[in-house]
Amino acid sequence: xxxxxxxxxxxxxxxxxxxxxxxxxxxxxxxxxxxxxxxxxxxxxxxxxxxxxxxxxxxxxxxxxxxxxxxxxxxxxxxxxxxxxxxxxxxxxxxxxxxxxxxxxxxxxxxxxxxxxxxxxxxxxxxxxxxxxxxxxxxxxxxxxxxxxxxxxxxxxxxxxxxxxxxxxxxxxxxxxxxxxxxxxxxxxxxxxxxxxxxxxxxxxxxxxxxxxxxxxxxxxxxxxxxxxxxxxxxxxxxxxxxxxxxxxxxxxxxxxxxxxxxxxxxxxxxxx
Amino acid sequence: xxxxxxxxxxxxxxxxxxxxxxxxxxxxxxxxxxxxxxxxxxxxxxxxxxxxxxxxxxxxxxxxxxxxxxxxxxxxxxxxxxxxxxxxxxxxxxxxxxxxxxxxxxxxxxxxxxxxxxxxxxxxxxxxxxxxxxxxxxxxxxxxxxxxxxxxxxxxxxxxxxxxxxxxxxxxxxxxxxxxxxxxxxxxxxxxxxxxxxxxxxxxxxxxxxxxxxxxxxxxxxxxxxxxxxxxxxxxxxxxxxxxxxxxxxxxxxxxxxxxxxxxxxxxxxxxx
Amino acid sequence: xxxxxxxxxxxxxxxxxxxxxxxxxxxxxxxxxxxxxxxxxxxxxxxxxxxxxxxxxxxxxxxxxxxxxxxxxxxxxxxxxxxxxxxxxxxxxxxxxxxxxxxxxxxxxxxxxxxxxxxxxxxxxxxxxxxxxxxxxxxxxxxxxxxxxxxxxxxxxxxxxxxxxxxxxxxxxxxxxxxxxxxxxxxxxxxxxxxxxxxxxxxxxxxxxxxxxxxxxxxxxxxxxxxxxxxxxxxxxxxxxxxxxxxxxxxxxxxxxxxxxxxxxxxxxxxxx
Numbered sequence: 180x181x182x183x184x185x186x187x188x189x190x191x192x193x194x195x196x197x198x199x200x201x202x203x204x205x206x207x208x209x210x211x212x213x214x215x216x217x218x219x220x221x222x223x224x225x226x227x228x229x230x231x232x233x234x235x236x237x238x239x240x241x242x243x244x245x246x247x248x249x250x251x252x253x254x255x256x257x258x259x260x261x262x263x264x265x266x267x268x269x270x271x272x273x274x275x276x277x278x279x280x281x282x283x284x285x286x287x288x289x290x291x292x293x294x295x296x297x298x299x300x301x302x303x304x305x306x307x308x309x310x311x312x313x314x315x316x317x318x319x320x321x322x323x324x325x326x327x328x329x330x331x332x333x334x335x336x337x338x339x340x341x342x343x344x345x346x347x348x349x350x351x352x353x354x355x356x357x358x359x360x361x362x363x364x365x366x367x368x369x370x371x372x373x374x375x376x377x378x379x380x381x382x383x384x385x386x387x388x389x390x391x392x393x394x395x396x397x398x399x400x401x402x403x404x405x406x407x408x409x410x411x412x413x414x415x416x417x418x419x420x421x422x423x424x425x426x427x428x429x430x431x432x433x434x435x436x437x438x439x440x441x442x443x444x445x446x447x448x449x450x451x452x
Numbered sequence: 453x454x455x456x457x458x459x460x461x462x463x464x465x466x467x468x469x470x471x472x473x474x475x476x477x478x479x480x481x482x483x484x485x486x487x488x489x490x491x492x493x494x495x496x497x498x499x500x501x502x503x504x505x506x507x508x509x510x511x512x513x514x515x516x517x518x519x520x521x522x523x524x525x526x527x528x529x530x531x532x533x534x535x536x537x538x539x540x541x542x543x544x545x546x547x548x549x550x551x552x553x554x555x556x557x558x559x560x561x562x563x564x565x566x567x568x569x570x571x572x573x574x575x576x577x578x579x580x581x582x583x584x585x586x587x588x589x590x591x592x593x594x595x596x597x598x599x600x601x602x603x604x605x606x607x608x609x610x611x612x613x614x615x616x617x618x619x620x621x622x623x624x625x626x627x628x629x630x631x632x633x634x635x636x637x638x639x640x641x642x643x644x645x646x647x648x649x650x651x652x653x654x655x656x657x658x659x660x661x662x663x664x665x666x667x668x669x670x671x672x673x674x675x676x677x678x679x680x681x682x683x684x685x686x687x688x689x690x691x692x693x694x695x696x697x698x699x700x701x702x703x704x705x706x707x708x709x710x711x712x713x714x715x716x717x718x719x720x721x722x723x724x725x
Numbered sequence: 726x727x728x729x730x731x732x733x734x735x736x737x738x739x740x741x742x743x744x745x746x747x748x749x750x751x752x753x754x755x756x757x758x759x760x761x762x763x764x765x766x767x768x769x770x771x772x773x774x775x776x777x778x779x780x781x782x783x784x785x786x787x788x789x790x791x792x793x794x795x796x797x798x799x800x801x802x803x804x805x806x807x808x809x810x811x812x813x814x815x816x817x818x819x820x821x822x823x824x825x826x827x828x829x830x831x832x833x834x835x836x837x838x839x840x841x842x843x844x845x846x847x848x849x850x851x852x853x854x855x856x857x858x859x860x861x862x863x864x865x866x867x868x869x870x871x872x873x874x875x876x877x878x879x880x881x882x883x884x885x886x887x888x889x890x891x892x893x894x895x896x897x898x899x900x901x902x903x904x905x906x907x908x909x910x911x912x913x914x915x916x917x918x919x920x921x922x923x924x925x926x927x928x929x930x931x932x933x934x935x936x937x938x939x940x941x942x943x944x945x946x947x948x949x950x951x952x953x954x955x956x957x958x959x960x961x962x963x964x965x966x967x968x969x970x971x972x973x974x975x976x977x978x979x980x981x982x983x984x985x986x987x988x989x990x991x992x993x994x995x996x997x998x
Contacts, residue, residue, distance in 0.1 A: 423982025436696025709969025
């Protein structure tokens, strides 16, 4: 079922506008190329709307946000809305600083996002306005496990209802939910948390999937979650004795580059609640 | 014949000042180290002229340009001109936004560039002031192939005559032209377009080659084109079953690091028109 | 003896706030994850103090400094001081531009750094206010070798006495000195200078080591020097025929990821003067 969604990305080659942090931007660009999309990074206010107009999708990532780039996030988001193009929000570090939490919340008020993708602490901070995000990582107390899954699913569905966005929460179990249905995804590998920006990469990937499948944002978000997680598993299986997180980072993007629809359908591990 | 040009880079170890986008900056720095040059990235107006003065060559790349870095591009370019140091312009995304097109055109008016290196859509946008650049990729309709090569060569020679710069256009066939002669280069591999910033890397490499060979800018530009393309071929030959664009990216820089003059002369595929 | 220091990093997982250049920032983040720490990059003045408050250590790196990020360096540094958290200064390119030299010197006046880590030319520029730094590389005339080691050790001890910071100088022989004792470290490999930002990575690593071992800053700095150098050796031993500086860069971070306390104690090569 996800096969077609993946193949639409490869066939349509959506151009994705990313306003994203400078820590992981290169990996996001190569990830977009790996999945079959094309990236353009542009965060200057004088060109933000024009670049957004060119593109099939937008990814706004607030890591390393600053006073120059924040207005561009709003301008690009509003332009994408006006043109009916999907937009993804990655609230990196929401809950870690007031600037991040409030910027993410203001973005939600003024821009309609198709998908919001973050870890559970970031998404909670977005929902409540306060948080205990540990830098850019989830607070351990928040982690979604089998014990807490029901509550997390319910939280995600309610937040989706409130915001109108698909809520994609990543962690040991991932969730992609609209107001009534939640994909609970059990792909992925703990090694992914040893590489900076695997979350940022997933947000970019999600933007590509929803841009290529604009009428099916929930399925596209779930497919992106499964694809990224599955590639995390494939990458881990490839590791050799001397490999560490740097080689793993390459293997992960390589796996996205190699992934085909049949393999995604075969490897995707999810249930719908 | 290109052997000597490559060896001059390794022998002189030119220090290259790069004002470049934050997407591919790390690869540009490692590429410069790989070829034997040294990089320094500096885009703050308060130090742009001073850093330009220290260096043997300048590379101005307008990807992720912004209001803070644009003035530095002009200041560094003028200082390089005043000191007689070669300068390379990479008009990333010219044709994709008015800001990029106009900034690149104003740079051309106020700074004398030794080489302008871009894809055909970017170079056309620079020449005409409008364009159909697809983000940072060439418009398919513009692509230089055997059918359109004569026209592209003629266009490049005329633009070189008008600007006084070597015009280096990359695509399936690459061109490096002054007003009377054009190297048509058939090195390279399509996989290069699956890695973000191979064009940016080539512009940095070109800056190193012209800085180390200041009296032979056409030959140096052609040598850089052949070297980069040949390394793209070498990198592809090294790919194994599980490798994707991330491993290919490493193999490409590795190949530049390993490339010696004899191999460049042996592998360079070009004709002069 | 260094075993415990390394294990404290893995056990405490210190969150490190990095205000660092955009050239090597991704490698710094992955290096921090590799050693067991967690990175957060944040250089906007509106959140600099708040992020510094969250973290166990700060790393200020002035490469690609600009008018927006310089005030954040001061604010974060002062906040770290107020909270008694260790702070590391990497004066990248001090001596190459007046802005870098003076910013680094003003930082030293207004912020108490636990460790200052640079190449010999940068550290001399910091000490004297002028320099001959070749871009971001040490001037060859300055290099610390067996012939010049005594003078360099004496210089480092005096500068440590003056600044109150551990002085960590890297080159063919590395030095970590307080006012009375200097570790002279003979780990490392020349290949490290072919990868951009191995110095930046070391500064980030040093921040993690001193954050996890706040009562032993000299030993922690020396352990970080030995760890990074040893990993440079391990990475070189892993190189194969076609590998260049890009693969080496991965192997280096991989080695940090794999390094355990026993191996560090066994491989560390140093004497105390």
